[in-house]
Each structure stands twice: as C-alpha cells, then as structure tokens.
Amino acid sequence: MKFEEHAILIVDDNPTNLGVISDYLKDYGFRILTARTGKTALKRVKYAPPDIILLDVMMPGMDGFATCQRLKADEKTSDIPVIFMTALAGEEDKVKGFRVGAVDYVTKPLHHDEVLARITTHLRIQNLTRKLQEKNTRLHEISTELEKTNEALLKKAEEAKEKAQELIRINASKDKIFSVVAHKLQGPFQSLLSLSETLAEKPDGLNVDDIRDIGENINNSVKNIYNLLDNMLQ
Incomplete structure (x- = not known):
C-alpha cells in the first residue's frame, strides 16, 4: 500500500496529541489534515474529503459521537471510515461508537503502532470495497448490455419468424x-x-x-x- 496516496483527517481538541500523532503518520508518507473541533472537521471534509478519519470522542461543544453522526448522515461523507480515539474504556461507550457509525476505536494513551495497523487495515478494506463496487457497477453495465442484446436478438428472431x-x-x-x-x-x-x-x-x-x-x-x-x-x- 502506498501511504502517500492516502489522506487522513485527525480531529482532536488537544494540540499536543494532535501534533504527536500527525508527525508520526507524516513520517510514513500520509497526507495529514487536522481539526480541533467537530464543526471544523465537518467543514474540512466538504472541501477535502479524506480517506479515513481519526476522531477524538471527548471534545468541547460537538463531541465525537455527534460529529460522527453528522458525517454518516451526509451521503457525501457517509462512506469515510471513522476510527474513534478515546480514553473511555466502558463497553457502553464502545457500543455507542459503533452505533453512530465508527468502524473501529483506539484507546488513549495511543500506541502508535496499533494506530498505524488499524488505519492500514481499514484502508485496505476501503480499497477492496471500492474495487468490489466498481466490479458490481461493471457487472450491472454488462447485464444491461446483455439484456439489450437479448431484446435485439428476440426482435430479430420474431422478424425472421414472420418472414x-x-x-x-x-x-x-x-x-x-x-x-x-x-x-x-x-x-x-x-x-x-x-x-x-x-x-x-x-x-x-x-x-x-x-x-x-x-x-x-x-x-x-x-x-x-x-x-x-x-x-x-x-
């Protein structure tokens, strides 16, 4: 996988945490976008949609859960994988994260190798999903072409029968x-x-x-x- 081909949006209200994880992922070649609030994140994805989002849960104002819900409610951003970064370790909080649309979560303090592994996994899943969608689209096109060809053949067969x-x-x-x-x-x-x-x-x-x-x-x-x-x- 070529990391430089992928953009990651990191959303965290803590500038120190934001800087550390951003620098770590930049070293691997990822293109990094950042936001310190949920509202800013929603604005950024409209102009520069990332391939994946690392989203802090505990933020002032619009928290990570609400931000994720807004992302999933918009068809333009609903397919972007969201990984929660959270210090909440309770089962209820994890379930809530999945219910609002997250694909995964990492707990704070972050283990960078784990973050990279989860990002890589979900980017691969995303790439496979896109390829599958492209193949399904192509299969649909082929099916439509075959239906048209079949209709034309049936028409010619009917004409031949009449002749x-x-x-x-x-x-x-x-x-x-x-x-x-x-x-x-x-x-x-x-x-x-x-x-x-x-x-x-x-x-x-x-x-x-x-x-x-x-x-x-x-x-x-x-x-x-x-x-x-x-x-x-x-």
Whole structure:
C-alpha cells in the first residue's frame, strides 16, 4: 500500500496529541489534515474529503459521537471510515461508537503502532470495497448490455419468424397458382395431343379441309397457352 496516496483527517481538541500523532503518520508518507473541533472537521471534509478519519470522542461543544453522526448522515461523507480515539474504556461507550457509525476505536494513551495497523487495515478494506463496487457497477453495465442484446436478438428472431411465415404463405399461393395453371393448360394440351395423334395416325386420309380445321384448332390451342402464360408474367 502506498501511504502517500492516502489522506487522513485527525480531529482532536488537544494540540499536543494532535501534533504527536500527525508527525508520526507524516513520517510514513500520509497526507495529514487536522481539526480541533467537530464543526471544523465537518467543514474540512466538504472541501477535502479524506480517506479515513481519526476522531477524538471527548471534545468541547460537538463531541465525537455527534460529529460522527453528522458525517454518516451526509451521503457525501457517509462512506469515510471513522476510527474513534478515546480514553473511555466502558463497553457502553464502545457500543455507542459503533452505533453512530465508527468502524473501529483506539484507546488513549495511543500506541502508535496499533494506530498505524488499524488505519492500514481499514484502508485496505476501503480499497477492496471500492474495487468490489466498481466490479458490481461493471457487472450491472454488462447485464444491461446483455439484456439489450437479448431484446435485439428476440426482435430479430420474431422478424425472421414472420418472414418465414410469409414465405410459407407465398409458397402456398404459388402451389395454388401452379395448380390452377396446370388445370387451365390441361385443356389446350389435350387438344394439341389429340390433333397431333390424328395427323400422325391418318395423314393420308385427310383432305385439305380437314388439315385446315386441324391447323386452326392447333393455332387456337397455342394462342390459349400463350395468353395464359402472358397473363402470368404480367
């Protein structure tokens, strides 16, 4: 973890305590912000939100509990981890601290190594939480994209189904048309077949008038076939 990438707000009304813990954490590279009252702390976080807050409990005016409640009530600062610094060792005070939104506490007099360990732990938790939130956001985006893609695929599938049904209707119409055409062509072709058989079987027994009649019938049959095909192509 790169400590220089993280800012810590230390809130304590005692300037000596404030100076000692500030200098200790600065030596590790942390960027340090300070405040000596709860009201000042609330103003600072609006303009320069820290990554974590060390908050003294016993302060004149607005104490640490009230300050923490105000921080957690504001959505802009509610996610900032708060570690209480307190000389109160009672179980009731510790529970109250957690109820108002603190993530941890250290007791006074402070043990600097313990303070550093707790800060490091909660910064890691915060980083993991942010990464998880980013992944959840990305998963939500992917889920939304998949839903849109699925909707588009369903729409295309429905369109393909409609086109397939239309092709079925067209093919059915073609089959019906072909059936009608075949039926209408049957008569002219039967006439042609009959006339051609007459010419083939009795060529010597036909006189000029017979041949003329056969020719006219053939011509009429061919015209009927031509007209039928011409109407189909229009």
